[in-house]
Amino acid sequence: MSKLNFSTENCPICKSKMNIIIEQKDVDFVGKIWIFTYKCNNCGYKKTDVMIDKIRPPRKITFVVERTEDLYIKVIKSSSATVRLPELEYEIKPGPAAIGKITNIEGILRDFLDGLTFFRDNTKKIEQIRERILKTIEGKDKLTVVIEDPLGQSDIISKKAKVEEST
Numbered sequence: 001m002s003k004l005n006f007s008t009e010n011c012p013i014c015k016s017k018m019n020i021i022i023e024q025k026d027v028d029f030v031g032k033i034w035i036f037t038y039k040c041n042n043c044g045y046k047k048t049d050v051m052i053d054k055i056r057p058p059r060k061i062t063f064v065v066e067r068t069e070d071l072y073i074k075v076i077k078s079s080s081a082t083v084r085l086p087e088l089e090y091e092i093k094p095g096p097a098a099i100g101k102i103t104n105i106e107g108i109l110r111d112f113l114d115g116l117t118f119f120r121d122n123t124k125k126i127e128q129i130r131e132r133i134l135k136t137i138e139g140k141d142k143l144t145v146v147i148e149d150p151l152g153q154s155d156i157i158s159k160k161a162k163v164e165e166s167t
Contacts, residue, residue, distance in 0.1 A: 009038065012096070016042035024053070027102070030076060030157060036100075049079045049100035056152030060166040063105065063146075063156045068139035070160075071106035078153035083108060084146040088129050090115075100153070108145055109133050 004022045011018050021037040032053035039046045065071070077083065079100040084091040092115060101107075113133055119126050135141035147154045148166060155161075 011040035011043060011045050013045045014040060014043040016040055018045070027074075027076075030074075030155065033076070033102075047079075047097070047099060050076055050102055051078060051100070051151075051153050052076065052155065058150045058166045059148075059152045059154070060164045061147045061149075061154065061156045062144060062162040062164075063158060063160060065105055065109070065136050065143050065145060070158075071104060071109075071137065073105050073160075074157040075103050075105060075108055075147075076153070076155045076157075077101055077103065077108070077147060078149055078151060080151045081147050081149040081154040083111070084148070085112060085133070086144050086146060088132060088143070090129055105145060105156075106137060109137055109143070 003024075004020075007017045007019050009018050009020060010016065018038050018040045021035075021039070023035045023037075025033055025035065027033050030052060034051045034053060036049045036051070037046070038048075063070075063073070077100060079098040080094050082091055082093045090112060092111060113130060116126055116130055132141060132143065136143045145156070147156065150166075
């Protein structure tokens with residue numbers, strides 16, 4: 001594992017210099033990855049991104065969560081990725097605050113649950129979405145997770161994952 005730490009970029013919030021930490025790690029079944037952490041000691045802003053040490057074309061990864069064991073499958077989600085739950089017509093798109101991370105399928109589903117707190121209208125539909133995600137986490141329902149990454153840096157580490165090149 002190698003690590004660099006330096007201060008250079010201006011914070012997007014307060015314009016102070018930020019610390020940038022770049023780490024290279026080996027991840028089982030993936031290989032070398034780079035973790036970029038941007039942190040402002042002045043205002044507390046923090047952003048993290050993850051990149052695989054390979055150049056890949058844009059990709060779409062589809063995974064059906066069918067059993068509780070599926071919740072533990074490793075996921076690498078870059079900050080450029082859109083994540084969808086197509087049965088629920090619910091998606092999380094990248095934006096200025098998007099982060100890259102290493103997580104698992106349950107972590108992705110919990111990100112969707114956390115996102116529901118921002119919706120104020122149509123509470124019946126929101127509650128139906130929440131119930132469906134929770135049932136999937138409990139192993140009582142199935143959901144499809146789709147990750148589309150224009151930079152090809154995201155992955156779901158499972159033989160069950162269907163990977164396609166996208167445009």
